[in-house]
Structure formats: structure tokens, C-alpha cells
Amino acid sequence: MVLMLVKFDLKKRVKLAQTVWFMYWFAVMAGVLVFSMGLFFKIELRKRSELMDNNESHFLPNLLIFMGLILCGINGFGGKVCYDSLDPAKFVKWKPMLKTFLMFCVGFNVLLLLTALLCFLMRIPLQFTLAEGLKNGMKFYKDTDTPGRCYMKRTLDLMQIEFRCCGNDNFRDWFEIQWVSNRYLDFSAKEVKDRIGSNVDGQYLMDGVPFSCCNPSSPRPCIQLQMTNNSAYYSYDHYTEELNVWKRGCRESMVSYYGGLMNTIGALVVLVTMLEVAVTIGLQYIDSSLSTLVNPEDPESESEGWILEKSVKETFTDIMANMKAMGKGGKVDEGGEAGIATVS
Amino acid sequence: MVLLKIKFTQQRRVHLAQGLWLLSWMAVMWGAIIFCLGVYLKTELLRRDEVMDNTEIHVVPNILMMVGLASIGTNWVASRVCQDSMDATRFPRWKVLLLVWFAVAAVLCCLLIAVVVLSFALQGRLEESLKVGLRNGIRFYKDTDVPGRCFQKETIDRLQMEFRCCGNNNFKDWFEVQWVSSRYLNFTSKEVKDRIRSNVDGRYLLDGIPFSCCNPSSPRPCLLYHLTDNNAHYSYDYHSEELNVYSRGCRQALTDYYMQLMNSTGPGVLSVILIQISVLLSMRYLQTAMEGAMGLEDPEGESEGYLLEKGVKETFEDLKVNALTMLKFGQVDPNDTEGSSEAAEKDASPTPAS
Numbered sequence: 001m002v003l004m005l006v007k008f009d010l011k012k013r014v015k016l017a018q019t020v021w022f023m024y025w026f027a028v029m030a031g032v033l034v035f036s037m038g039l040f041f042k043i044e045l046r047k048r049s050e051l052m053d054n055n056e057s058h059f060l061p062n063l064l065i066f067m068g069l070i071l072c073g074i075n076g077f078g079g080k081v082c083y084d085s086l087d088p089a090k091f092v093k094w095k096p097m098l099k100t101f102l103m104f105c106v107g108f109n110v111l112l113l114l115t116a117l118l119c120f121l122m123r124i125p126l127q128f129t130l131a132e133g134l135k136n137g138m139k140f141y142k143d144t145d146t147p148g149r150c151y152m153k154r155t156l157d158l159m160q161i162e163f164r165c166c167g168n169d170n171f172r173d174w175f176e177i178q179w180v181s182n183r184y185l186d187f188s189a190k191e192v193k194d195r196i197g198s199n200v201d202g203q204y205l206m207d208g209v210p211f212s213c214c215n216p217s218s219p220r221p222c223i224q225l226q227m228t229n230n231s232a233y234y235s236y237d238h239y240t241e242e243l244n245v246w247k248r249g250c251r252e253s254m255v256s257y258y259g260g261l262m263n264t265i266g267a268l269v270v271l272v273t274m275l276e277v278a279v280t281i282g283l284q285y286i287d288s289s290l291s292t293l294v295n296p297e298d299p300e301s302e303s304e305g306w307i308l309e310k311s312v313k314e315t316f317t318d319i320m321a322n323m324k325a326m327g328k329g330g331k332v333d334e335g336g337e338a339g340i341a342t343v344s
Numbered sequence: 345m346v347l348l349k350i351k352f353t354q355q356r357r358v359h360l361a362q363g364l365w366l367l368s369w370m371a372v373m374w375g376a377i378i379f380c381l382g383v384y385l386k387t388e389l390l391r392r393d394e395v396m397d398n399t400e401i402h403v404v405p406n407i408l409m410m411v412g413l414a415s416i417g418t419n420w421v422a423s424r425v426c427q428d429s430m431d432a433t434r435f436p437r438w439k440v441l442l443l444v445w446f447a448v449a450a451v452l453c454c455l456l457i458a459v460v461v462l463s464f465a466l467q468g469r470l471e472e473s474l475k476v477g478l479r480n481g482i483r484f485y486k487d488t489d490v491p492g493r494c495f496q497k498e499t500i501d502r503l504q505m506e507f508r509c510c511g512n513n514n515f516k517d518w519f520e521v522q523w524v525s526s527r528y529l530n531f532t533s534k535e536v537k538d539r540i541r542s543n544v545d546g547r548y549l550l551d552g553i554p555f556s557c558c559n560p561s562s563p564r565p566c567l568l569y570h571l572t573d574n575n576a577h578y579s580y581d582y583h584s585e586e587l588n589v590y591s592r593g594c595r596q597a598l599t600d601y602y603m604q605l606m607n608s609t610g611p612g613v614l615s616v617i618l619i620q621i622s623v624l625l626s627m628r629y630l631q632t633a634m635e636g637a638m639g640l641e642d643p644e645g646e647s648e649g650y651l652l653e654k655g656v657k658e659t660f661e662d663l664k665v666n667a668l669t670m671l672k673f674g675q676v677d678p679n680d681t682e683g684s685s686e687a688a689e690k691d692a693s694p695t696p697a698s
Contacts, residue, residue: 144563144564145563150563153560153563154560154561157560158560161505161560179565180564180565181563181564181565183564183579184564184565184577184578184579185578186578186579189578210565210566211555211558211565211566211568212558212560214555214556216497216498216501216502216505216556217498219488219489219494219497219525220488220524220525220527220528221523221524221525221528221554221555222554222555224555224568233528234528234529234530234533235527235528235530236528
């Protein structure tokens with residue numbers, strides 16, 4: 001009981017081959033697109049790797065790049081086979097490998113679908129990586145004289161300006177760490193000594209934020225120091241002041257940025273998977289229609305095409321039986337030898 | 345004495361038509377690119393519209409867009425003419441249109457050269473416009489409660505952060521204006537009263553700058569206030585501190601940005617000029633060669649193609665005479681009767697002698 005049987009004459013076969021060839025070229029371009037998306041994602045991760053402690057996983061972009069390259073390869077090959085299918089002489093040399101190629105395509109489509117799923121799920125580990133990375137980044141903000149960390153201040157400032165965010169969860173994270181370098185603190189001043197004495201670690205903590213947290217939309221000039229002291233500024237109430245600094249935390253804004261990027265890539269990969277499935281089915285029809293010619297010598301004879309020779313259940317049991325036979329094939333040899341040894 | 349005569353066989357004519365067809369389609373593509381460049385330049389200028397005082401510089405992208413569209417149309421017509429040139433029955437109908445076409449193509453080339461010249465010549469006007477626009481922007485920075493100016497603060501802040509600049513010429517411009525709104529000043533405090541009394545206009549001036557001037561590359565947290573007071577901050581010297589705020593003025597930064605943008609369109613415009621000129625010359629050769637061929641008994645024989653029928657000087661004289669004749673047509677009528685009677689007398693007088 002074949003699956004989705006369709007009758008073909010010469011005209012229909014030619015049209016099918018042309019359509020599938022056209023679709024294969026689209027699929028090659030889709031492969032290039034997946035490759036470039038993987039490359040773009042890799043570059044974006046690299047750009048902010050300092051904020052992620054250089055610890056971020058490049059598994060997903062590498063996988064996308066690899067998949068993109070393989071897509072280009074198999075779709076180019078498939079297109080060539082379609083082109084040759086119109087000429088019986090040329091098609092004969094491709095015939096033997098076609099079955100294995102189609103099996104490989106089916107397996108690859110499953111992998112593509114898994115990649116798409118991975119795109120949607122990678123958001124979660126990214127969240128943790130970012131939280132750790134940002135916390136450490138903020139700790140090293142003041143170390144502009146330590147080799148290896150001297151650009152952390154610039155990186156964090158530019159990131160807070162670009163992503164319109166402040167701190168890890170919110171701006172109060174800056175109150176809990178010392179972000180002013182000791183080189184610029186006058187240790188003989190009373191104010192500095194008080195602040196340092198006020199906590200266990202001897203850190204200069206203050207209720208202020210760096211300038212990069214400032215919100216340009218605020219109607220008043222930015223208040224970044226002595227933020228919790230209402231009397232330090234005229235007509236200022238830090239509970240109701242909303243536009244002064246960015247309210248959003250940087251972890252949230254970066255997760256939503258990368259999450260959005262990954263969702264888009266995931267959706268694109270799903271679309272590419274659907275295209276791949278369509279061309280695989282098309283190639284299967286071409287293969288089956290060219291192998292069931294009523295009169296093998298006459299290229300204009302009628303033929304039939306299908307997706308599966310038997311029904312889904314029977315094909316599945318066939319595959320299982322084949323795999324068991326292959327598994328037993330290895331075991332039978334040993335048993336056979338032992339049997340022969342015991343017999344002889 | 346024809347100018348640059350070339351002999352054309354039938355095959356050569358066919359090759360010329362094919363080559364010109366390809367060239368004109370390439371010119372159509374380049375025309376589209378020029379149009380897109382014009383649109384991009386215009387968009388960039390419009391984005392910073394608020395800090396520019398006048399729109400004189402907009403003439404460059406406007407001409408680019410116009411020339412781009414005209415070039416697409418002109419070169420499409422050229423490709424149609426090429427297609428028809430091989431057919432003796434269809435080619436003659438383009439005869440009159442070709443004269444117009446040559447004029448339009450020449451005007452396009454001149455406009456493109458004008459664009460290149462203008463983009464350099466208008467640099468001074470652009471700087472002036474930016475100077476006035478930025479000065480107003482800085483003056484109205486504090487007016488976040490005045491309708492029509494309430495976004496000036498955000499615009500200037502974003503501009504300074506994006507272009508990494510501060511003030512008009514440099515950061516000291518902020519010392520000369522009141523950029524803190526009076527709503528946030530405590531007029532009962534001594535410090536405020538002192539500052540207001542210290543200048544004629546009663547403005548609250550301070551040696552401080554907005555946060556958007558801060559340079560993220562500075563190793564120390566940004567110092568915004570009391571910039572000229574070395575004692576206000578630990579280990580601070582006003583004269584040697586370089587990285588604290590951006591040292592470039594916004595007028596310079598914006599002018600550099602726009603000049604760079606217009607210079608980068610330069611090579612594209614120059615290549616379009618070259619392509620247009622080659623299309624024009626090839627079309628002239630094709631026209632004269634085809635007309636010569638159609639005049640022969642054997643349309644497939646050899647013919648001559650040339651740029652000008654007579655030399656440059658003679659052609660110019662001819663054109664002058666034609667133009668004057670056309671101008672005289674309007675003036676001749678009242679003198680016509682006098683002229684004809686004089687001519688009749690002149691005709692009568694020599695006859696007795698001969």
C-alpha cells in the first residue's frame with residue numbers, strides 16, 4: 001500500500017524536475033542564509049564576551065555555521081541530480097546513490113529541526129552566563145590600571161549607553177560595590193575615611209552610579225551622586241524620580257536582545273527545514289517516477305511516483321528488521337565459528 | 345571636415361548596437377544606485393535636521409535623486425533605440441527624439457559634475473548652518489518645559505553621545521550658557537544667588553557640563569562639575585586632564601561626518617559620468633552609421649559614423665546662425681515690407697550693369 005501515489009507522464013515528470021531544481025536553488029540560498037546567521041551570532045557573542053567572563057558557549061553558532069555549509073553542499077548536489085534526471089543517460093550514474101542520499105537528507109532534516117529547537121532553548125544557559133559575567137564586570141569597573149581589565153570600564157559604560165540599562169538587576173547594584181578607583185580617593189579626607197570604616201571589607205561604597213546610567217530623556221540634568229539624599233538637591237524625591245537613570249537592569253536587556261536574535265534565527269531554521277522537507281519529497285518523487293517506467297526503453301512512457309513504497313507502519317517494521325539483521329550479523333559470525341569449533 | 349570618422353560594416357554596426365544595449369542597461373543600474381545614494385544622504389541629513397539652521401546642503405541629495413531617476417529613464421530609452429536600430433522600418437521614428445535625447449544626456453552629465461563641485465563648495469555653508477543650529481540647541485537645552493523645545497535636551501544629549509563630541513567648538517561652550525533649568529534651582533541658597541549676580545544677564549552659569557559629554561575611555565569616573573577648580577577633586581589638574589570629556593566640538597564632528605559621506609559618493613558619481621559620456625558617444629556613432637547605411641542602395645554595406653559632420657568650429661558657427669535666425673523670426677516681421685522693397689531696388693540696380 002504505497003503512500004501518496006501519483007501518476008506521471010513525460011510532461012509531468014519534466015515539470016516536476018524543473019520545479020524541484022528551482023526549489024533546490026532557493027534551498028542553496030537558504031543554506032547561505034543559515035551560514036551567515038550563524039556567523040553573525042558568533043560575532044555578536046564575541047563582541048560582548050568580556051561581559052560574559054569569556055565563558056559563553058559558542059556551540060550554537062558553530063552548529064549553525066556547520067549546518068549552513070552542509071545545506072549548501074547537499075542542495076547543490078540535489079540540484080545537479082534534478083538537472084540530470086531529465087536526461088536518462090546522465091541519470092543512470094546517479095541512480096545507485098540516490099536511496100542513501102535520500103536517507104541522509106531525512107536524517108539531516110531531523111537534525112535541522114533539533115537545531116531550531118536548540119535556538120529557542122539556549123536562552124536559559126545564556127541568562128546564567130550573563131548574570132555571572134555582569135556581576136564580575138561591575139566588580140572590575142574601577143580597575144582601569146590593571147592589565148587585562150583596563151578596558152572593563154569602557155566596555156561597561158558603552159554597553160549601558162547602548163542597551164539603555166543600569167547595573168545587573170537595577171541601578172542599586174552600583175551601591176554595593178566600589179566603582180571609584182583608589183587612585184582618585186583622598187584617604188586623608190574625613191568623608192572617605194567614614195565611608196571606608198562603615199563596612200567590613202573597607203570598601204568605598206556610595207549611593208551613586210556612573211554617568212552611563214543617565215537617561216537623556218530626563219527633564220533635569222542627571223543626578224548620579226548622593227542619589228538617596230533628598231535634601232542634597234532642590235525639588236528632588238528619589239522615590240518618585242523615574243526618568244533620572246535607566247530603570248532596567250542590563251542582564252534583562254541583554255537577555256532580551258540575544259533572546260530576540262535567537263528566536264528569529266530559530267524561526268528561520270524552521271522555515272528552512274520545511275523547505276528541505278519539500279525538496280526531499282520532490283526528489284523522492286523524481287526517483288520513484290523514473291524507476292517505475294512502464295516501458296524502460298521509452299522515455300515517454302507513463303510511470304508512478306510515491307513517497308513511501310509501503311505504508312508508514314510497514315516501512316518502519318522493515319527498517320527495524322534490517323537493523324536487527326545487521327546487529328545479528330556481527331553476532332552470528334562468532335556463534336557460527338564457535339558452533340563450527342564445537343561441531344568439529 | 346568630419347570629426348572622428350569611423351568606418352562601419354554591417355557586422356560592426358550590429359556589434360555596436362549590442363554593446364550599446366548592454367552599456368545602457370548598466371547605466372540604468374548605475375542610475376538606480378545614484379538614486380539610492382541620494383535617498384540615503386537625504387535621510388542622514390534629515391535625521392539631524394534639528395541642529396541645522398538651513399537646508400541649503402539638501403541641494404546635493406536632491407540633485408542626486410533627480411539625476412538618478414532621469415538617468416534611469418534616459419538610458420532605458422537608449423536601450424529601446426538600440427533594439428530598434430537593427431530594424432530599418434522602426435529606426436527612423438526615433439530621429440527627432442534622438443536630438444532631444446542628446447540634449448538631455450548632456451544636461452545630465454553637466455548636473456553630475458555640478459554635484460561633485462557643489463559637495464565641496466557647500467562645506468562652508470554646512471558649517472555655518474551647524475554653528476547656528478548647535479548654538480540654539482545648547483541655549484535651549486534647559487527648556488524641557490517649553491512646548492516645541494522640550495526635546496532639545498534629549499536631542500543634544502544623544503548627539504553628543506553618538507558623535508563623541510561636546511559643545512559647539514569645545515566643552516567650554518557649556519560654561520557660557522545656563523543649561524540647568526530654573527525649576528531645579530533653589531533661589532534662596534547663597535550659592536545660586538552668587539552665581540546669578542556674577543553676570544549681567546542674571547543667568548546661572550557654572551563650570552560644569554552635561555553627562556553626555558563624558559568620555560567612557562577615561563580611567564577615572566567622570567567629573568561633571570567644578571571643572572576649573574583643581575582643589576574640588578583629588579589628584580586633578582584641569583590643564584592636563586585630557587580624557588575626562590570629549591575634546592572635539594560637535595560642529596567639527598558633524599561636518600567631518602557629512603563630508604566623509606559625500607566624498608564616499610564621489611567615485612560612484614564619477615563612474616556614472618564616464619558611463620553616461622560613453623553611452624552618449626556610442627549613440628551618436630550608432631545614429632550616424634545607421635543613417636548612412638539607410639541612405640545607401642545596399643543597406644548592408646559599409647557606412648561611415650562620425651561625431652560631428654563638420655569640424656567643431658564650423659558646427660558651432662552653424663548653431664549660432666540657426667539660433668540667431670530663430671531669434672530674428674520674431675523681429676523680422678515689421679521690417680519685412682521695407683526689406684523686400686530694398687531688396688527689389690538692389691535687384692533692379694545691378695541688372696543694367698550685367
